[in-house]
Amino acid sequence: MRTRAHPPGCEPRRGAVPRPLRAHSFRGGPLAAVLLALAPAACTPSASAPEPVYEEKDRAAEAARLLSGPDWFRHAVFYEVYVRSLQDSNGDGIGDLPGLTSRLDALKALGVDALWLMPIMPSPFADSGYDVSDYRAISPEYGTMADFEALRDAAHARGMRLFLDLVLNHTSVEHPWFQESRLDRTNPRADWYLWSDTPGRPDLPCGPVPTFGTSAWTWDPVRGQYYFHRFYPSQPDLNHWNPDVADATLDVARFWLGRGVDGFRFDVIGLLYESAAGCSMIPETVAYIQRLRTLLDAYRDRAMVAEPTWFGSTAPFYGDGRDMFHMAFDFDYGLGWGLTFAESSAQPLADHFSAIAQDLPPGAQNAIYIGSHDVPRAFERANGIASRWRRAALVQMTMPGTPFVYYGEELALRSGTQVVVDARDRARAPVPWAPGVGWGFTTGQPWIAFGAEPERTNVEAEKADPSSNYAFYRSLLSLRRGREAFGTGSLRVLPTDDPSILLYVRESADETYVVAVGMDEGASHTGVASGANLPGDAQRLLGDARLVRDGTAARVTVPPAGMGVFRVR
Numbered sequence: 001m002r003t004r005a006h007p008p009g010c011e012p013r014r015g016a017v018p019r020p021l022r023a024h025s026f027r028g029g030p031l032a033a034v035l036l037a038l039a040p041a042a043c044t045p046s047a048s049a050p051e052p053v054y055e056e057k058d059r060a061a062e063a064a065r066l067l068s069g070p071d072w073f074r075h076a077v078f079y080e081v082y083v084r085s086l087q088d089s090n091g092d093g094i095g096d097l098p099g100l101t102s103r104l105d106a107l108k109a110l111g112v113d114a115l116w117l118m119p120i121m122p123s124p125f126a127d128s129g130y131d132v133s134d135y136r137a138i139s140p141e142y143g144t145m146a147d148f149e150a151l152r153d154a155a156h157a158r159g160m161r162l163f164l165d166l167v168l169n170h171t172s173v174e175h176p177w178f179q180e181s182r183l184d185r186t187n188p189r190a191d192w193y194l195w196s197d198t199p200g201r202p203d204l205p206c207g208p209v210p211t212f213g214t215s216a217w218t219w220d221p222v223r224g225q226y227y228f229h230r231f232y233p234s235q236p237d238l239n240h241w242n243p244d245v246a247d248a249t250l251d252v253a254r255f256w257l258g259r260g261v262d263g264f265r266f267d268v269i270g271l272l273y274e275s276a277a278g279c280s281m282i283p284e285t286v287a288y289i290q291r292l293r294t295l296l297d298a299y300r301d302r303a304m305v306a307e308p309t310w311f312g313s314t315a316p317f318y319g320d321g322r323d324m325f326h327m328a329f330d331f332d333y334g335l336g337w338g339l340t341f342a343e344s345s346a347q348p349l350a351d352h353f354s355a356i357a358q359d360l361p362p363g364a365q366n367a368i369y370i371g372s373h374d375v376p377r378a379f380e381r382a383n384g385i386a387s388r389w390r391r392a393a394l395v396q397m398t399m400p401g402t403p404f405v406y407y408g409e410e411l412a413l414r415s416g417t418q419v420v421v422d423a424r425d426r427a428r429a430p431v432p433w434a435p436g437v438g439w440g441f442t443t444g445q446p447w448i449a450f451g452a453e454p455e456r457t458n459v460e461a462e463k464a465d466p467s468s469n470y471a472f473y474r475s476l477l478s479l480r481r482g483r484e485a486f487g488t489g490s491l492r493v494l495p496t497d498d499p500s501i502l503l504y505v506r507e508s509a510d511e512t513y514v515v516a517v518g519m520d521e522g523a524s525h526t527g528v529a530s531g532a533n534l535p536g537d538a539q540r541l542l543g544d545a546r547l548v549r550d551g552t553a554a555r556v557t558v559p560p561a562g563m564g565v566f567r568v569r
């Protein structure tokens, strides 16, 4: 049912001031929950009982329990960091590891449990570090191995985990392996890369157009042959068919596991092997991933997330749920939400997340994101419409999966305009921390210009503003924290008679939550879910929607672009 005015049974009380999103003032914890439940609402269903207040758990203790068990990665909130743009510590304008270490408390206060660092190894940075020239060291621009160890220890001391980005499909042309391989056709590493006399090979049908550029084959005058690359010409693909190469890249993972990292994001892992039979996730790649998993399992509580190479089901990355990846990124949501939220139908999201819940093996965890270093900023993809990316973030934090927040998303960071490496730099501008010199990011000249409106999007300003995006993210992350239902609980989508309302239940052994998302940005809607069978009345924890239990049915009312999270048990 669609209404432009107030839905029936839900007239504003006389004199009541319409409230902005309640999320802005919710900080979690028992006291906040009680205060929220008692606070007057702008719109109260006339004939319904007062909201219940469920007994609140000690969420900090619950979070500690959930985040220290073997399923820790399913309960954690990850935060993707481009070290170059987070915090500079030495005035050279380039973010670095000591700078990041100095900001751990700030990230912890936001609600971050784990960090994924984009590549931090030595690299000519022709692809922002995804062109590694030494797998066992730290980029000098970022610091030293001692700085890395200090970061690791500081993170662990705060109960935070640390993931590195491993780029094993290709190296930089500057890597000594390639420098040796290119020398001639007989050197010990002659076939560590994929060479050919012609720009193509029948056993390598992949390409011919790489992700960047026009040909997947580039002529090397030193060796007098062409080499294969899926990405920039300065990123030659390793030849994993050579068992020495497979052993060497596995050894890279072993090296960092020994240095105490908690896991990895594996860059384009599906592309490791190619053959006449296929270019992505062929059986040899699967076997390699299984070796990786065996290696990780030899250490305690490690996990890994795959960057898939296609849209659609990520099931092939999970194997039986125990022998391949713990997580894989959800490209469909990550790249598609902007369009989905521009429409007003709830069905695509309901279908998408229900399909994943059915498709993935037990224990597998979807990795949900709304922005990354590869795509335009969420702000841009939502056309600057705050309610759009905020609802997308609510779905990200409450659908089954582990959320990966891209740095600056919590600030609604704007796109940059300067391009140093390539167009993706627009989403890689530095964090403005506070008004003043270099916005608190650097005392020098930043390596790339800040995005638009740093006076509005700096951390200090947003922290002081209860209606800011930062405040919204804090409440979202605190809502998820210590609530088992959101990390590992079941999903039940509740169809309503209004196609614009997305309504779903997340349930753990002893708690049940309902999430409502209004897909229509222009009108209020009321929908009835006839077979809802909610176990109790609704206590609203976040948002501006209303949920009323009516026998076995549930009636939900959502303002334009509204949302709500309710506890019902």
Ligand code: GLC
Residues within 6 Å of the ligand: 127, 130, 131, 167, 231, 267, 268, 307, 373, 374
């Ligand atoms: C992945 C990375 C991207 C990089 C590419 C090549 O897609 O996310 O940034 O350019 O791999 O390594």
Ligand code: CA
Residues within 6 Å of the ligand: 088, 089, 090, 091, 092, 093, 094, 095, 096, 141
């Ligand atoms: Ca620096």
